Amino acid sequence: MNKPVVIHWFRKGLRLHDNPALLSALEKVGESHYELRPVFILDPWFVKHARVGPNRWRFLIQSLQDLDNNLKKIGSRLFVVKGSPLEGFKKLFKEWNVKKLTFEVDIEPYAKIRDEEIKQLAEKHSVTVITKVSHTIYDLEQVFKANGNKAPLTYVKFQSVVAKFGTPEKALDAPGNLPKQCQTLLLSEDYNVPLLEEMRVDLTGLGKELFPGGESEALIRLNKYMNQQEWVCKFSKPDTSPNSIEPSTTVLSPYLKFGCLSSRLMYHRIHDVIAGRKHTSPPTSLTGQLLWREFYYTCGAYVPNFDRMEGNPICKQIPWKKDPEDKHYLAWKDGKTGYPFIDAIMTQLRTEGWIHHLARHAVACFLTRGDLWVSWELGQQVFEELLLDADWSLNAGNWMWLSASAFFHQYFRVYSPIAFGKKTDKHGDYIKKYLPVLKKFPSEYIYEPWKAPLSVQQKAGCIIGKDYPKRIVEHEIAVKENLAKMKEAYQGHKEEGPEKEIAKRKKAPSKDSSPKITKFLKKK
Secondary structure (H helix, E strand, O other): OOOOEEEEEEOOOOOOOOOHHHHHHHHHHHHHOOEEEEEEEEOHHHHHHOOOOHHHHHHHHHHHHHHHHHHHHOOOOOEEEEOOHHHHHHHHHHHOOEEEEEEEOOOOHHHHHHHHHHHHHHHHOOOEEEEEOOOOOOOHHHHHHHOOOOOOOOHHHHHHHHHOOOOOOOOOOOOOOOOHHHOOOOOOHHHOOOOHHHOOOOOOOOOOOOOOOOHHHHHHHHHHHHOOHHHHHHOOHHHOOOOOOOOOOOOOHHHHHOOOOOHHHHHHHHHHHHOOOOOOOOOOOHHHHHHHHHHHHHHHHHOOOOOOOOOOOOOOOOOOEOOOOOHHHHHHHOOOOOOHHHHHHHHHHHHHOOOOHHHHHHHHHHHHHHOOOEOHHHHHHHHHHHOOOOOHHHHHHHHHHHOOOOOOOOOOOOOOOOHHHHOOOOOOHHHHHHOHHHOOOOHHHOOOHHHOOHHHHHHHOOOEOOOEOOOOOOHHHHHHHHHHHHHHHHHHOOOOOOHHHHHOOOOOOOOOOOHHHHHHHOOO
């Protein structure tokens, strides 16, 4: 008989620190001298069909390599198993003499179904299953129950609910060295972390590595920013720049998405820094950003069909264009709208896998209610593919918000594709970085190159309509037409279900942005 094995199943939560499910596996190991085998399952079907771009694949592989290295330091290793989770565990339960399985709770609909299947399979094989909450600060089921068995549908309501729970529990330490008799014995190379080149994914468009994946890098970045006490205390998201040459925020979101960094650890590190000092507050503070994440996670967990219009009780049914071959949609996706600020953002997204939150606001508004009248569902798909931090709940929630389909209803507040960028980058340095074809354009024309006289275009070596696209719509006309459509959609929308709760709060102050940027949200 093989030595009894306990498996910790990594999915998200790709870290050793603050990992209660992993610690549960180790408790059993310590008591019964079981061998610990940490597993990550790489499903070939997912690799082939998932909407994941090359930059995020690289981030994942780096995160797995870092996790494997950190496990080796404590006497274990990572086993990457190829196949579907159901197929993989059927094989492992039989071949490895598994007695216990631990993993982190996942709230996404597909994950809930998958995890239930694995629990049933484990029961058939007499494998004990233990799950723990650690991807979020709060237990979302408790939030749901505390709000009368429904998701809180405004940020303020969410705050009032979680305030009842008091201070979140402290993050747990990473495990130390395993007892020798519990260390991993199976060293087969069949389970090694694959190289990116071995993944058989399209690496076309793989950009420069700016944000290496993994827990080690996550902790380095966290420490870097937490050492800047004044910056942390004064942080206010609307005051950061969407078009700075270097990121004006922490770029910790990809590490939170993959669970390389514990949100609980980040929460308490922030509060250690700001304790006893004057500081900003939610929703705009750093803590406020973590609470936005929790808010959308809760909605995603308990609002049906949260990532789509159909069957979604909180989403306004607006008659967007939904053709994935729509020329305006494709121009937006490829960064060829003729609006340099929009195109620069989409170019950064495609090449680097990250864009500032306010840049996401600008391009999302432009695609939907601002200029192109294209469905937020199509925009959501592009972000899902290209963002390093593409997170199911946050992606859907933000797209509904920015298209004024749910959560935010002041549809007449439109981000100008011209004025908004000028606020923080008057001379267009960001545009020139990501659209070098425009780098010789004078500042007065960099946001509106179609206004440049032909002589100026010739001198800059860029003819509009030839070297850089003409604008695909006239913003000043499109925005008026779309506002009329939004007004009609709102008047014709029949409120029902959870949407009624939001309707009661239409007069509440918007949390979309601070008063400081309001004037830049108006049409030019």
